[in-house]
Amino acid sequence: MSEEKNNVKRIAVMGSTGSIGTQTLDVIRANPDVFSAEVLCAGNNADVLIQQALEFTPNAVVIANEKHYKKVKDELFSKGIKVYAGEDSLKQIVEMETVDCVLAAIVGYAGLSSTLNAIEHKKPIALANKETLVVAGEIITEAARKNSVNLYPVDSEHSAIFQCLAGEWENPIEKIYLTASGGPFRGKSREFMQTVKKEQALKHPNWSMGAKITIDSATMMNKGLEIIEAKWLFHLNREQIEVIVHPQSIIHSIVQFRDASMKAQMGLPDMKLPIQYALSYPQRIRSDFPRFDFINYPSLTFEKPDTSAFPSLTLAYHCLEKGGNLPCAMNAANEIAVNAFLNDKISFTQIVEVAEKIVSTIPFLPKPSLNDLIETDTASRVKTKELTG
Ligand code: NAD
Numbered sequence: 035m036s037e038e039k040n041n042v043k044r045i046a047v048m049g050s051t052g053s054i055g056t057q058t059l060d061v062i063r064a065n066p067d068v069f070s071a072e073v074l075c076a077g078n079n080a081d082v083l084i085q086q087a088l089e090f091t092p093n094a095v096v097i098a099n100e101k102h103y104k105k106v107k108d109e110l111f112s113k114g115i116k117v118y119a120g121e122d123s124l125k126q127i128v129e130m131e132t133v134d135c136v137l138a139a140i141v142g143y144a145g146l147s148s149t150l151n152a153i154e155h156k157k158p159i160a161l162a163n164k165e166t167l168v169v170a171g172e173i174i175t176e177a178a179r180k181n182s183v184n185l186y187p188v189d190s191e192h193s194a195i196f197q198c199l200a201g202e203w204e205n206p207i208e209k210i211y212l213t214a215s216g217g218p219f220r221g222k223s224r225e226f227m228q229t230v231k232k233e234q235a236l237k238h239p240n241w242s243m244g245a246k247i248t249i250d251s252a253t254m255m256n257k258g259l260e261i262i263e264a265k266w267l268f269h270l271n272r273e274q275i276e277v278i279v280h281p282q283s284i285i286h287s288i289v290q291f292r293d294a295s296m297k298a299q300m301g302l303p304d305m306k307l308p309i310q311y312a313l314s315y316p317q318r319i320r321s322d323f324p325r326f327d328f329i330n331y332p333s334l335t336f337e338k339p340d341t342s343a344f345p346s347l348t349l350a351y352h353c354l355e356k357g358g359n360l361p362c363a364m365n366a367a368n369e370i371a372v373n374a375f376l377n378d379k380i381s382f383t384q385i386v387e388v389a390e391k392i393v394s395t396i397p398f399l400p401k402p403s404l405n406d407l408i409e410t411d412t413a414s415r416v417k418t419k420e421l422t423g
Pocket residue numbers: 048049050051052053054055075076077078079098124138139140141142144162163164165188189190241242243244245246247305
């Protein structure tokens with residue numbers, strides 16, 4: 035092993051075939067002296083996983099769906115790459131001694147167990163999977179504290195807050211403003227949204243992302259998940275977290291301090307930047323990402339979110355305040371309802387209606403254990419499936 039090789043950060047890319055996963059591999063590819071892909075994991079997409087493994091020659095790969103095990107093994111085993119399958123392998127692979135950092139980019143609740151296990155094995159986390167903090171924020175942050183593990187936010191708004199906090203560790207946050215693009219239905223009424231089709235909802239104005247988060251952005255549930263993510267990452271209460279619609283997605287979020295000073299982080303919308311910062315922190319690495327040009331953006335604008343058109347925000351604030359197992363129930367209902375919408379089973383506006391119903395009927399547990407949360411998740415999924423056919 036050469037001298038430089040010793041300084042290479044070896045990353046387990048959880049969800050490598052997704053939008054964040056592939057952009058993470060772009061960052062690794064562009065910085066071979068700084069990063070390497072030690073582990074690649076995917077849910078179902080065996081073909082892309084194989085291609086990625088042939089290019090990045092990781093130590094190991096995991097395909098969650100065991101049905102694809104043989105295919106992946108046949109392609110990669112002879113190349114000296116270890117191949118595993120199934121949920122247990124997914125959870126355990128992060129323990130590998132050669133993993134220096136875990137990039138958590140599996141979508142939804144499915145990302146929880148590997149992230150928690152990585153924290154318990156003292157691996158630093160670059161966290162894209164916001165659902166993990168929504169479901170089990172208290173357990174995750176407590177485990178991180180106990181194990182002295184840092185959680186580096188990848189979500190662009192939370193990365194912005196984190197970047198604004200550099201050098202401010204002694205200064206309490208008075209308040210944060212999470213910016214939201216408003217999604218494809220900004221300015222539209224609830225009536226209009228009742229009849230929108232998935233093709234319309236899947237067209238995000240500023241970001242190209244996985245299907246689930248794209249629908250979440252259209253309902254603004256994504257911002258609802260993000261206020262809860264922010265609560266846990268930065269130890270904030272409800273009054274300290276405000277959402278402001280900023281359609282150009284140039285200012286990625288803002289911190290306000292007690293002397294009334296505000297710091298904002300800005301740049302063109304490109305997830306590679308927060309991904310790279312989470313992996314390289316505290317360093318900034320030179321990049322060839324396109325630079326912002328003021329002349330192309332003569333005005334940056336801001337609006338109050340329309341909570342009657344987007345009730346997801348009200349629901350999420352309610353769950354944030356009450357805490358306990360409610361955010362977990364909201365998240366599970368939302369995952370199932372988004373899926374039902376994508377399969378033409380329910381209308382767009384029913385997604386949040388269903389989540390409201392589940393949150394208002396699930397038995398409330400103020401201080402749930404991990405098992406309680408697993409049960410809440412399962413029960414909420416079963417009930418949501420009944421409601422959505
Ligand atoms: P995606 O759908 O494009 O990719 C999801 C990845 O997770 C894929 O690699 C898939 O194979 C894997 N996966 C899905 N189910 C799995 C399972 N049961 N077991 C193992 N692997 C599984 O999603 P994405 O847009 O990349 O988002 C990933 C996460 O990052 C989400 O939590 C999302 O909220 C968050 N995030 C995404 C963006 C973005 O720009 N895409 C921005 C901020 C935060």
